[in-house]
Each structure stands twice: as structure tokens, then as C-alpha cells.
Amino acid sequence: MPIDPTLPYDDENIFAKILLGEIPSNKVYEDEWAFAFEDINPQAEIHTLVIPKGRYVSWDDFSTKASAEEIAGFVRAVGEVARAKGLVEPGYRLLANIGAHGGQEVPHLHVHIFGGRPLGPMILRR
Numbered sequence: 001m002p003i004d005p006t007l008p009y010d011d012e013n014i015f016a017k018i019l020l021g022e023i024p025s026n027k028v029y030e031d032e033w034a035f036a037f038e039d040i041n042p043q044a045e046i047h048t049l050v051i052p053k054g055r056y057v058s059w060d061d062f063s064t065k066a067s068a069e070e071i072a073g074f075v076r077a078v079g080e081v082a083r084a085k086g087l088v089e090p091g092y093r094l095l096a097n098i099g100a101h102g103g104q105e106v107p108h109l110h111v112h113i114f115g116g117r118p119l120g121p122m123i124l125r126r
């Protein structure tokens, strides 16, 4: 079920628990601002999630309320993870789903990093 991105942050969400280490994850990167781990159900050869350490429901929440330092730290972390995975030369895709039309399932902002093969059209045409 997609989440409602206008609701307050839910401290019980699965990514909050991953951040606290209460639920295990395959961690690939961590710094002051961000945490990155492998998606449990990968949609490409490389499918990594990067989340801010702050309590933000979605890109909307983050872009509205996060400090300039948090935003810079998070954006740099996404780039760092992609570089560390060797994705710059072959290329990759970033995706952040927001709310129902975006298909967001977890109410803690996450950016998907996809790579490892040509990823095809940007969006499914129906």
C-alpha cells in the first residue's frame, strides 16, 4: 500500500528500524548524514537505497524542512555511493517515489540507485 506523504513521521517505519540497527540490512555506506543499504528485492543488478539520518517522510518533507547541511550531506552521500559502486562511467538512475502516484511504500525518504545494465525506458507506458 502506498503511504500518505502528508502524515507525520512514523518512528516505527522499517527504515527507522534499519537506521537504529533493530532490523538487519546489507549496509554499503554510512556517514553523518546518510545510510545506504542494498534493496531487499532488487529490480536491477545494482539496486541500493540511500536514506537520510533525519526523520523525513518523503522528498517533499525533506526539501521543505531539512537544513542546508542535511540536504548537502545527503545529496553528496548519494553521489558517493554511486561512485563507490563504479556507476559513473557506465551510468545509472536515481529514483525517489513520493506518495500514492509515486508508489512510495516506506514512509522514510529513500533514493533508489539503479545500475549494472541498460535500464530501459524511464517510465512504464500503459
Ligand code: 5GP
Binding pocket: 014, 023, 025, 026, 037, 038, 039, 040, 041, 042, 096, 097, 103, 104, 105, 106
Ligand atoms: P518505495 O516503493 O517506497 O520507493 O521503495 C521501497 C523499497 O524498499 C522497495 O524497493 C523494497 O524492496 C525495499 N524494502 C522494503 N522493506 C525493506 C527491508 O526491510 N529491507 C531492505 N533492505 N529493503 C526493503
